[in-house]
Amino acid sequence: MGTGHAHALYVHEHSPIHHLPPQVKIAGAVAFIFSVAITPREAMWAFAIYAVAIAALVRISKVGFGFLLTRLIGVLPFIAFAFLIPFIASGEQVDVLGISVSRDGLWASWNIIAKATIGASTSIVLAGTTEVPDLLAGMNRLRVPTLFTSIAGFMIRYLGLIVDEIGRMRTAMTSRGYDPRWLWQAKPIAASAGAMFIRSYERGERVHDAMVARGYQGEMPELRRRDPSVQEWLTAAALPALGITVMVIAMVAT
Amino acid sequence: MHAPDGFLNAGTAVATGAVSVGTIGVALRQTREVLKEKQIPLAGIAAAFIFAAQMFNFPVAAGTTGHLLGGALAAILLGPHMGSIVVTIVVVVQALVFADGGLSALGYNVLNMAIVPAYGGYALYRLFRRVVPKTGGGVVTATGLAALGSVVLSAMAFSIQWLFGATAPVSFAEVFTAMVGVHFLIGIGEGVISAMAVGAVLASRADLVYGASDLDRAQLADSRKVPIRTFAIVGLLAALFFGAVVSQFAVDNPDGLERVAIDTGFVESEEDHALGNSIFADYATEGLENESLSLAIAGISGTLITLAVGWGIFAAVRERKPKQPASV
Amino acid sequence: MNLALEVRDLEFSYPDGRQALGGVDLAIETGTRVAVLGPNGAGKTTLALHLNGILRGSGVVTVGGLELNDDNLNEIRRRVGIVFQDANDQLFMPTVGEDVAFGPANLGLRGAELEARVEAALGEVDATELAQRPPHHLSGGEKRSAAIATALAMEPQILVLDEPTSGLDPLGRRELVQTLQGLDLTLLVITHDLPFALELCQRSIIVDRGTVVAEGPTAEILANDALLQQHRLEMPFGFNGSALGDRSTGS
Numbered sequence: 001m002g003t004g005h006a007h008a009l010y011v012h013e014h015s016p017i018h019h020l021p022p023q024v025k026i027a028g029a030v031a032f033i034f035s036v037a038i039t040p041r042e043a044m045w046a047f048a049i050y051a052v053a054i055a056a057l058v059r060i061s062k063v064g065f066g067f068l069l070t071r072l073i074g075v076l077p078f079i080a081f082a083f084l085i086p087f088i089a090s091g092e093q094v095d096v097l098g099i100s101v102s103r104d105g106l107w108a109s110w111n112i113i114a115k116a117t118i119g120a121s122t123s124i125v126l127a128g129t130t131e132v133p134d135l136l137a138g139m140n141r142l143r144v145p146t147l148f149t150s151i152a153g154f155m156i157r158y159l160g161l162i163v164d165e166i167g168r169m170r171t172a173m174t175s176r177g178y179d180p181r182w183l184w185q186a187k188p189i190a191a192s193a194g195a196m197f198i199r200s201y202e203r204g205e206r207v208h209d210a211m212v213a214r215g216y217q218g219e220m221p222e223l224r225r226r227d228p229s230v231q232e233w234l235t236a237a238a239l240p241a242l243g244i245t246v247m248v249i250a251m252v253a254t
Numbered sequence: 255m256h257a258p259d260g261f262l263n264a265g266t267a268v269a270t271g272a273v274s275v276g277t278i279g280v281a282l283r284q285t286r287e288v289l290k291e292k293q294i295p296l297a298g299i300a301a302a303f304i305f306a307a308q309m310f311n312f313p314v315a316a317g318t319t320g321h322l323l324g325g326a327l328a329a330i331l332l333g334p335h336m337g338s339i340v341v342t343i344v345v346v347v348q349a350l351v352f353a354d355g356g357l358s359a360l361g362y363n364v365l366n367m368a369i370v371p372a373y374g375g376y377a378l379y380r381l382f383r384r385v386v387p388k389t390g391g392g393v394v395t396a397t398g399l400a401a402l403g404s405v406v407l408s409a410m411a412f413s414i415q416w417l418f419g420a421t422a423p424v425s426f427a428e429v430f431t432a433m434v435g436v437h438f439l440i441g442i443g444e445g446v447i448s449a450m451a452v453g454a455v456l457a458s459r460a461d462l463v464y465g466a467s468d469l470d471r472a473q474l475a476d477s478r479k480v481p482i483r484t485f486a487i488v489g490l491l492a493a494l495f496f497g498a499v500v501s502q503f504a505v506d507n508p509d510g511l512e513r514v515a516i517d518t519g520f521v522e523s524e525e526d527h528a529l530g531n532s533i534f535a536d537y538a539t540e541g542l543e544n545e546s547l548s549l550a551i552a553g554i555s556g557t558l559i560t561l562a563v564g565w566g567i568f569a570a571v572r573e574r575k576p577k578q579p580a581s582v
Numbered sequence: 583m584n585l586a587l588e589v590r591d592l593e594f595s596y597p598d599g600r601q602a603l604g605g606v607d608l609a610i611e612t613g614t615r616v617a618v619l620g621p622n623g624a625g626k627t628t629l630a631l632h633l634n635g636i637l638r639g640s641g642v643v644t645v646g647g648l649e650l651n652d653d654n655l656n657e658i659r660r661r662v663g664i665v666f667q668d669a670n671d672q673l674f675m676p677t678v679g680e681d682v683a684f685g686p687a688n689l690g691l692r693g694a695e696l697e698a699r700v701e702a703a704l705g706e707v708d709a710t711e712l713a714q715r716p717p718h719h720l721s722g723g724e725k726r727s728a729a730i731a732t733a734l735a736m737e738p739q740i741l742v743l744d745e746p747t748s749g750l751d752p753l754g755r756r757e758l759v760q761t762l763q764g765l766d767l768t769l770l771v772i773t774h775d776l777p778f779a780l781e782l783c784q785r786s787i788i789v790d791r792g793t794v795v796a797e798g799p800t801a802e803i804l805a806n807d808a809l810l811q812q813h814r815l816e817m818p819f820g821f822n823g824s825a826l827g828d829r830s831t832g833s
Contacts, residue, residue, distance in 0.1 A: 008351050026350075033358045038264045074354050075258045082422075089423035108422035115260025116356065123353040132351050133676035139350075147282055147294070152343045154298020155305060156351070157674055160718050162299075162306040180313040183443055189312050190447045193322075194454025197331060200303040201462050204296035206671040209636050211295065213664045214685030214736060215656055220294070221687035223680050295674065 008156075009071060009127035016235070017061040017129045021228040022138025024236035029126045031240030033119045035247040041111035043250035047118070053242055054121045063128035071124045075116045082112040132156050137224040150220045158203065166196060256348060256355030257363055264358070266419025271361025277369050277567070278342050281335040284571060293336070301340040304328050308344070312447055320443045325371025326404035327448040330379055330397050330465040331455065334570040338372035362415050370411045370559060373566030375404030379465055380569055389476035390456050393466045398449030402441035407562060409437035410555040417552050426552060586612040586740050586768040587645055587662075592632060594639030594792075602628040603639055604792035610740075612646075615762070615769040617779035617800060620789040621814035626772045627667070629789065630742050633770070634662035646739050660689065663733030667744040669725035670717070678704075678720070678728045679713035685736045703735035704728075707761050723754030727761065740768045747775045776804055776817050780826070788813050801826040 017025070039046050058068055086096075089105025096106075130138070136149040136156075169192045180186055208216075228236075262270075285293070304324045311319040324344075329337030345364050348354040355363050379400035386392035413430040420426075455463055460474045589608040595601045602625045610616055620626050631637040633645070635655045643650040645661045666672045675681040682700045691699060704710045707727040712720065720728060726746060733741055743762075747755050759781055762769060773779050779786055779800055786803045788796040790813045796803060803809065805826040810816055817823040 009353060030357055033259055033356065034264065034267075037260050037267065037358045071353060074256075074352075078258050078261065085422045085424070091423060102423065104423050111421055112258075112260055116258035119259025119356045119358060120353055123349065123357055127351055127353050131676075133680075135350055145282055147286065148278075148339070148343065150294050151298045151301055151339070152347050153676065154295050154674060155301035155343060155347065157676065157718070158299045158302040158670075159305055161670060162302050163309065166306055166310060183312070183314050183446055186312045186447060187450055189310070190450030191454040193307055193310060193447070193451040194457075196306070197300075197303055197451065197455055198459050198462060200299045201296065201459070203668075203671060204299040206666065206668065207295040207299065207674050209631065210664075210666050210672045211674070211684070212636050213634055213659060213662075213666075214732065215659050215688035216684075217656075217688065218294075221684060223675075223683055223687065 008132050009124060010131050011063045011067060011128045013062040013129075015060060015062045015129065017057070017125070020129075020232055020236055021141075021226045022130050022134040023141040024228050024233050025126055025130055026135070026138045026142060028236040028239050029122050032243040033122050035240060035243035036118050036122075037115055039115075039247045039250050040254045041107055041114070042254045046246045046250040047114045049246050050118050050243065053239065054118060054125070057125050057239070058121075061125050061129045063125055067128065068121060068124055071128075072117065072120055075120045078116055079113050082109045082116075085109040085112075133224060137222075137226075140222070141225070141227075146220065153220075154207070158200075162196065162200060165199070166192070169196070256345075256367075257359045259356030259358045261356070261359055261421065262362055262415055262419035263421055266415055267358050267361050269361070269418075270365045270415060274342070274361050274364040274369060277373075277563075278339060278364070280567065281339050281570075285335045285339065297332070297336055297340055300328070300332055300336075301343050304340055305344045305347075312443065314443055320440060322447055323367065323371060323405060323408075323440075323444055324448075325368060325408070326375025326379065326397070326401040326444070327451060329372040329376040329566070330400065330448075330452060331463055333464040333573075334373050334376035334566050336464075337376065338368050341368035341372055344368070362412070362419075366408050366411050366415075370563060371404035371408045373564075373570070374407040374559060374562035375400045375566075376465075377562040377566035377569060378403040378407075380565075383465075387476075388469060388473050390453075390460070390466070390469070390474045391476065393456060393463070393469070393474075394449045394453040397452045397465070398445040400445075401448035402438075402445035405437045405441035405444045406434060407559055409433040411559050414552055414556050414559070430551060430555075584612045585644070585647075586610050586614075587633065587770070588642075589629075589632075589644075590642040592629070592639050592641035592643065594628060594632065594637060602792055603632070606641070606789070606792070606794055608787065608794060610768060610770065612739075612768055613766075614785060615771065615783040617783035617786040618770060618772045618789055619774070619776070619779060619786055619803070619813075619815055624790045624813075625792040626789050627744055628792075630664060630744055630770070630772060633740070633742055634659045634664060636664075656689075660736050661739045663736050663738035663741045665726075665729050665733050665741065665743040665746060667748060669722075669729040672729040672732055673717035673720075673725060676716060677713065678709070678715050678717060678731075681717065681728065682713075682731050682735045685732060689736070699735055699737075703731040706734050706765065707731045721754075722749045722751070723757060726750060726754065726758060730761065734765075738767065740770060741765065742770045742772070744772045745774065746771065747773060747778050774815075776815065776823075777821065780804055788815070 036047075036050055039050075055065075058065055085108050086101035086105035087099075089102035089108065091102045091104040093100045094103045094106070095101075127135070133153065133156075136153050139152075140146060140149045173188055173192070178188060180189065304327075307322045307324050307327070309321065311321050314320045325337070325341050328341050331337070332340060342364050345355065345367050346360060349357055349360055349363070379396050382396035382399045383392065386395050410430070410433070413426060413433050416424075416429045417426045420429075452463060452465075456466060456474060460466055460469075460471075466474060587608065587610040589606055592603050592606040592608075593601075594603040606625075606629060618626050618629070628637065632639055632643060635643070635650050635658055643658075645658050648654060648657065648661070650658045673681050675684055679700055682703050683696055686696055686699045700713070701710065704713060707730050709724065709727040709731055712724055712728055715724075717725065717728065730741075730743075730746075746758060746762075750758060755775075755778065759778065762771075762782055769783070771779065771783055783800050785798065786800040787794050788803065788809070795813065796806075796809055804817060804823050807824055810823065
């Protein structure tokens with residue numbers, strides 16, 4: 001059973017970034033990540049500036065460097081892939097520590113590692129400074145349909161319960177000596193997934209009843225709406241403004 | 255499977271993003287009236303189920319484990335529109351809340367993990383349903399085959415995106431063979447588990463299986479197989495056949511994209527004499543002895559995916575009679 | 583006699599043909615606390631879902647003189663609060679405070695008025711400090727209190743509770759009794775927990791196979807061993823039900 005997933009990344013702290021309205025943070029993070037993604041890989045100095053910006057962000061937001069590093073594990077498989085590229089790639093070969101590798105492959109490797117790490121770090125700071133319901137409310141304010149964010153809200157609310165329940169089913173199976181090693185022994189697991197689906201569905205019906213009992217008529221009340229001030233938009237715009245400026249200069253320079 | 259930022263180039267990220275937003279927009283509009291009322295909490299908790307199912311490890315071989323991707327399963331249980339919406343929400347929340355998968359990579363991640371497997375998987379399901387008996391056993395078999403196919407479609411979709419948006423000197427042909435080969439194997443697990451899960455739901459609450467709503471009670475009760483084991487063996491043979499082409503890829507712990515990414519590392523690349531093709535990423539067409547063959551493969555795969563997804567959407571729109579299951 | 587709730591000849595069958603209610607008649611006086619007893623599958627929860635029109639059978643449901651129909655569903659739902667058996671079904675919002683606000687927000691309340699309503703409802707169950715907490719991490723007793731507050735926030739006339747003691751530890755159960763005794767409301771309590779019914783409710787009814795089979799003061803009902811046995815009910819070990827015959831519960 002995987003774990004990491006069921007726990008949101010939120011770090012309970014009070015920082016200027018925590019207090020920004022969620023929609024400006026989401027918009028800022030996405031714009032910044034895109035400008036990083038567009039930045040030409042040859043402009044190493046640009047990535048150095050991005051890294052400094054991220055470090056400042058981590059500092060101001062108080063999410064902590066240790067937290068950032070442990071959460072970056074998610075991108076490791078891709079970084080592993082990136083490290084292999086220089087060895088398999090074609091093109092002009094150069095010697096690094098006595099090993100012949102592809103120059104172009106080295107660049108490709110650097111490109112994926114740099115962009116994936118900066119992108120993931122930005123996401124981690126965003127998720128680390130914004131509570132999940134606020135993230136959803138922020139998406140809402142950015143014109144993501146309510147239908148979409150409402151469903152996401154219910155998903156997050158009930159995910160923990162379902163994961164716990166699956167854990168209990170697994171414990172019950174293990175306690176009766178079930179230790180499958182091959183795919184054809186997986187039937188009890190699949191059957192429990194089926195049972196889990198039925199239970200989830202029935203819970204959905206009961207939750208709906210509980211909502212209707214309190215006057216629900218198809219529209220979720222918007223209880224977390226917060227309209228940002230111009231000042232807050234400007235604060236949040238600092239990061240993407242930096243990103244876009246650096247990216248443009250890098251594009252022109254290379 | 256959750257690609258990070260910068261894995262494909264920015265143009266591809268934006269283009270796939272537009273396709274994803276458009277498709278999910280259609281799905282949301284199509285389901286709006288039904289969703290408005292009862293289905294919002296239902297869809298949310300079903301999404302939690304799919305999310306949890308992706309964390310759910312099952313044994314593959316000799317103690318190694320895999321996990322479900324769930325796109326086809328969601329579409330068959332909930333209907334293709336709702337299935338793709340639900341899986342999309344899972345992917346978006348994974349990126350936004352859990353920093354799993356890049357925010358700028360959401361376009362292709364949603365396309366490959368939600369839209370293609372859900373709509374494509376549902377189209378395959380309808381296709382297979384035509385050749386299997388109209389029974390509960392038929393539903394189970396078609397689910398298994400569709401789930402297998404959905405994973406392969408998804409791998410093809412990624413390969414095609416690589417053709418346009420490659421960021422590393424690994425050719426389309428290499429990515430395609432590795433992705434599709436490994437996903438054939440992953441698909442067997444996906445197919446078997448999805449089929450058995452749907453079988454379990456059919457056995458106690460057949461009314462909850464969207465893909466079986468055309469069958470009556472007597473037909474559903476007939477769960478004579480169309481043996482799952484035969485299906486598994488056929489699937490395995492097909493995979494082995496493909497595996498012969500890509501025999502260098504180990505079976506040990508196939509975990510999707512990551513695995514391919516690593517395995518690809520052992521593919522020997524040809525000499526480079528890139529033909530320099532404007533709309534395709536240089537990398538993807540680089541080092542091919544026969545570029546036109548690659549492009550033909552890409553074209554055929556692209557057509558297949560488009561047809562499958564398009565048919566899935568079409569089938570969904572045509573079938574959409576808000577089927578209200580018995581309320582309890 | 584001032585009736586808070588009146589049910590006449592209520593029948594309901596599920597779409598698969600199973601009959602759940604076979605002509606229920608019920609009259610509950612304003613301000614009383616009534617226990618609804620009965621074995622599993624007797625139709626108790628189904629009955630509760632009819633009281634504010636979540637399920638609609640044939641027959642008449644009248645709440646505080648207002649007969650339930652398609653046009654007054656919202657007003658009926660405001661008048662009848664239901665506390666569901668699994669508090670997790672009732673607490674679906676990110677925090678307890680938002681959950682309590684859900685109902686009154688649906689009634690159109692906003693801003694300070696809404697906040698005051700939430701504050702008051704949480705205060706009634708002594709749970710003001712839970713407002714900011716996410717429901718996932720609450721204890722069983724806290725979840726139950728929060729769930730009751732979500733219903734109270736609608737300012738109902740009748741509160742219907744479905745198995746409120748399930749999953750509570752003894753102390754939680756004690757606190758629940760005190761909370762419910764402190765409410766100035768008509769209560770309908772569906773329960774298997776006979777001592778709980780005895781302690782809280784002046785009157786009891788027994789529902790079995792979709793109809794009301796007995797009705798009377800709780801002590802009298804629980805003293806009737808034969809009646810209890812006939813409907814798969816039993817006082818817990820160590821309790822002498824028949825000795826209750828001459829004891830009267832407060833009214």
